Every structure is written in structure tokens, then in C-alpha cells.
Amino acid sequence: PVQMTFYEAVGGEQTFTRLVRRFYEGVADDPVLRPMYPEEDLGPAEERLRLFLIQYWGGPRTYNEQRGHPRLRMRHVPFRIGATERDLWLQHMRAAVDSLGLHEALERQLWEYMVMAAHSMVNVAEEA
Ligand code: HEM
Numbered sequence: 001p002v003q004m005t006f007y008e009a010v011g012g013e014q015t016f017t018r019l020v021r022r023f024y025e026g027v028a029d030d031p032v033l034r035p036m037y038p039e040e041d042l043g044p045a046e047e048r049l050r051l052f053l054i055q056y057w058g059g060p061r062t063y064n065e066q067r068g069h070p071r072l073r074m075r076h077v078p079f080r081i082g083a084t085e086r087d088l089w090l091q092h093m094r095a096a097v098d099s100l101g102l103h104e105a106l107e108r109q110l111w112e113y114m115v116m117a118a119h120s121m122v123n124v125a126e127e128a
Helices: 013-028 045-055 060-066 070-076 085-098 104-120
Strands: none
Touching: 013 045, 045 060, 045 085, 070 104, 085 104
8 A cells, every 4th residue: 555554564463463462471470560450361451452552553443443432541540550550561562562573663653652652641640
């Protein structure tokens, strides 16, 4: 296609599947983040993040069909997200992004979004 979406440029569905799988492997072993997830099985949370990211980057809009408008900040209000949680989230996401082996410009675009989004999800002030 002449106008490729970012979703297509990075390799489509399989790339996002790999990304979130690697990310949740990190979360599964994280003593701070793991207890925040209400469900015993991380699979459904992995699927929600996968579908959200696919939709955000121009792929199929299955997330909205299943979950409605993302309203991500609102959906995170039940969870206490300070700088500590944000930085751990980003640490696992960094490892996941690195594992994809994307071209530099695509990788930078993906990473800058993750940093921005993670900062926007912080909902408690924390002492430094
Ligand atoms: C849901 C934690 C940042 C996207 C959740 C859940 C937790 C959580 C505990 C509930 C799990 C579930 O879906 O059942 C965190 C923490 C973050 C963070 C600690 C640290 C900053 C982000 C960011 C994004 C994101 C930056 C997007 C780029 C999502 C999505 C859901 C979700 C799409 C599912 C929403 C739904 O449809 O219900 N998150 N999150 N999160 N998170 Fe995060």
C-alpha cells in the first residue's frame, strides 16, 4: 500500500502479539506489578492490551468492539500508579520493544508513545 499504517509497517498482528507476550512475561515475574492485576490469569489482560495497541496503531478496531471507548486513564483509576509502578511498567515494555528488532525510526516512535502513555497513567503523587 502507498499509505501504510504504523501497524502494517512494524509487521501487523504478529508483532503486537510478540510485544505484549514479552511484556506480560516481565509483569508475571514482577513482585510490585503482578499483585495489581485482579485476575489470577494474565491472559485476558494481555489480550486487552494487545487489541488496544493494534487499534491505536491503525489495525483492526476489535478493542472498541469488545471494550468500548478506551478511556484508559479512567480504567486505571482503581489501581495505584505512582512513579514506581510507571517505571516498572516501562522497564518491562522496554525489554519487550527491544525484543522485536524493529528499524530504529519505528522503534523510536513506538517507544516515545509508551513513555508518554505511561506518564499519563500516573494517578498518585509519590515522594521522590
Ligand atoms: C489494564 C496496570 C499503563 C493499557 C490494566 C490493568 C492494570 C494495569 C492492573 C487491569 C488489568 C486488566 O486488564 O484486567 C498498569 C500500570 C501501568 C499501566 C501499573 C503503569 C503506568 C498502561 C499504559 C497503557 C495501558 C501506558 C497503554 C499504552 C491498558 C489497557 C488495559 C489496561 C488497554 C485494559 C483496559 C480495559 O479494556 O479494561 N493496566 N497499566 N496501561 N491497561 Fe494498564
